Amino acid sequence: MDPRLENRLHTTRREFFGRSATGLGTAALGALLSQECFGSAESLGGLPTLPHFASKAKRVIYLFQNGAPTHVDLFDYKPLLGKLHGDPIPAGYVDGKRFSTMTGDASGKLMLAPVEPFRQYGESGAWVSDLMPHTAQISDKLCFIKSMHTEAVNHAPAIQFLLSGGEIPGRPTLGAWLTYGLGSESANLPAFVVMTSITKNTTCGQIFYDFYWGSGFLPSKYQGVKFRGSGEPVLYLSNPKGISREMRRGWLDDIAEINHQKLRDFGDPEIATRISQYEMAFKMQASVPELADLSGETKETLEMYGPGVEEPGTFAHNCLLARKLIERGTRFVQLMHAGWDQHNSLTTELYNQCRDTDQASAALVQDLDRRGLLDETLVIWGGEFGRTPFLQGDFNNRVRWGRDHHPYAFTVWMAGGGVQPGISYGSSDDLGVNVATNPVHVHDLQATILHLLGIDHEKLTYRFQGRQFRLTDVHGHVVSDILA
Template sequence: MNLLHDHRLFETRRHFFKRGGNAMGYAALSSLFGQAVMQQQAGASGATGLGTLGPHFPPTAKRVIYLHMVGGPSQMDLFDYKPAMKDWYDKDLPESIRKGQRLTTMTSGQTRFPIAPSKYEFAQAGQCGMWMNKEMLPFLAKSADDICWIKSLHTEAINHEPAIAAMQTGNQIPGKPCLGSWASYGLGSMNANLPTFVVLVATPTNRDQEQAISSRLWSAGFLPGEHAGVSFRSKGDPILFINNPPGVPSSVRRRTLDGINSLNQLNYEAVGDPETHTRIQQYEMAFRMQASVPELTDISKEPEHIFKLYGEEARKPGSFANTTLMARRLVERGVRFVQVYHNNWDHHSNVNGRMPSQCKDIDQPCHALIEDLKQRGMFEDTLIVWGGEFGRTIYSQGGLTKTNYGRDHHPRCFTMWMAGGGAKGGVVHGETDDFSYNIVKDPVHIRDFHATMLHLLGFEHEKFSFKSQGLDGKLTGVEAAHVVKQLIG
């Protein structure tokens, strides 16, 4: 019965009429009122067209730019100031702090856990007084009062693959819908000529220890395939096979697609497979993008003050600065969710050698993105999210010298931030102990973070679900999750 119910969710009108000819009157009545209802929902979410689920209440965020720092940024070197650690240099982390907590296999065999204080200078930024690494993040410090700082995130995942999956999909097991797919499913499209959900992968300046990034991270999971992310490339064609083959004009391409879509439509009407419906939509979207994507990716007409704002690196395809500028251009044109990945934050060694280049990559562009959205009147309803999949340890992995130290994975506490889209600027939420090892105030589980994001997008996380294999699948899963109201402006 559950499979039959799932099938009927995607049932075509023809199938419906075959099953119940006496439902014609009800269908006619629905057609009169359905469009008005859907348009009302679409207006609340900023969507265009029909087929939008619609939010539960008016959202403060109509679009999202999620900046994921792949590898897990070191919170105590960036945002979690721990001056007391200078007196603990090379001393062992007390067992009373570690409390037998789980370690990775990379440090579980160590006989010592020497504390490595951050070598960087911190200062308070903004009226909120957020302590941060102003030595390497001087631009971001200017935006301190626009940012909602969360210093008490935590997760159960201790290795990259399950941790990234948990942060992106709410579950450590791959195959579940990601954040962008949920946003697409819930709020729908704002531009029929561009995907609702776009993925950009920025190339870091330093590439010493990059983590694998695969398309499973932007999968639609059990949601309809049309809600999967579309990956844009920084070199060559922005999207594979978007251009016509040599010698094939658009008119021929159009006739070819019409023929393919007719065959797919026949199959869809006969079988009712939702993936066939997705395929039809993808072909049509690809054809429309032939006209919209070239204009989108051509940044040559951006005024000089924009390149001054983002920095000269913004002219370099694939750089983080270029990627954040592209993210702004995407949301400006109606893309609902832009997922950006920036690699090489997995600092098991050589923190001093690698952290400066990582910060230089992201510092000015993050500040610029906030300012750029402000000047366009888009900051209030565009949510920016910045963070990794977990944090790093205060102790050094593999020994400690004055010139070199590394940090292992640490899921017990880490820092993320949000800005715009209804997030409360100038708030510093949560607190960790002197070792940045345990949370001592206002813990925020990643489920709570997801619930809060969904709230900003206009959804009650407990009611926002999709039935699959007889179960109501949710981003926040079945365990308790809470909206962190202190983070909402």
């Protein structure tokens, strides 16, 4: 057989399109290069049309509380719950509502008062539980949204919905969208970093799925880079014995040349991802050890974040690293802390959970503020939904008290980055069951976050499978009343 004919027979469909001078490969490469070479002067990469308008925030730290914190025990004070403690839920509050299979039909369930008292704090008079004394002290810096509601009733779909706009894995998450749209401010650290933690000895942790920080159908270069919770934050920061940094640089240059040849041939964005990830890994060998070194932090700062701050893998340690990442230009830091799923452990594990997260969350806001970073950094605290105002468990055994999943009303708080401090927006009804005023849907929260970063949520789109996708799907409105 003629070798030229044999070569044509072995040409794949991808290779055919990739090698076509006017084919899909060239088009993809052109789009890629336009993003890489002509992005905003203030960032590396990003889309040339962004931001759409002047932004209030440049960076985000999302303190995501996996498992759903109980709003009626922490931030949403309902005196009537105390008065109805032990009584059946009044008629009409839960009619026709869907709860998890652990509750099923909620009618007749007994009401459960907050496990600790609430008090008012600051000039704003915010009601905060005694479980959160440190957060209470910064309440005048916070914007509480008490009218959040969502559509999913189980953890993984609800977390994915809040972070990506869809309950099914496969869509880009918030950090990926921001990295795609705005690029990075750092040449030596990832634009999107993820860290996870869990309260020790908890029985109610949630699994951290990789798709919680995935890039979905966006090129994988936009997915979050997960730092480890023990040892070095990133594997292989040190070169093997006998390998110098100069030798490593030479090998990467040779590999990059091969990859660039393939990129020129095929225009596959995943080849560009490979190139950029090799380069970032090399740069992180120098930048990450310095980032992880806490010896330059003052004693006052370490004490402010609380016990465990110097122990890798704790929420406090991750909060301090989040501040250091933001200082060095990382665009989006996603901290995920599990252990809030208190179906039968409100009087035990809820206390541990609050001790692990309260002081460090408040310290992060204070630390950013005193360093002049809070105005341009949006801090978000909250989970995927709330928890039921009625009891799950045995009313006569206080040690077994718990609350089930509750998507119909819950609370998140935000600080810095262009939101009004010292306000509470929206409300739930007198039992904390349903939203009463100014409802804020998950898509509304997403639209508002993008707006604060200078992005019109309807215009940040990506074409996939024949349609333009966006974070907020076809929904969402900016909650303008909370903007500073």
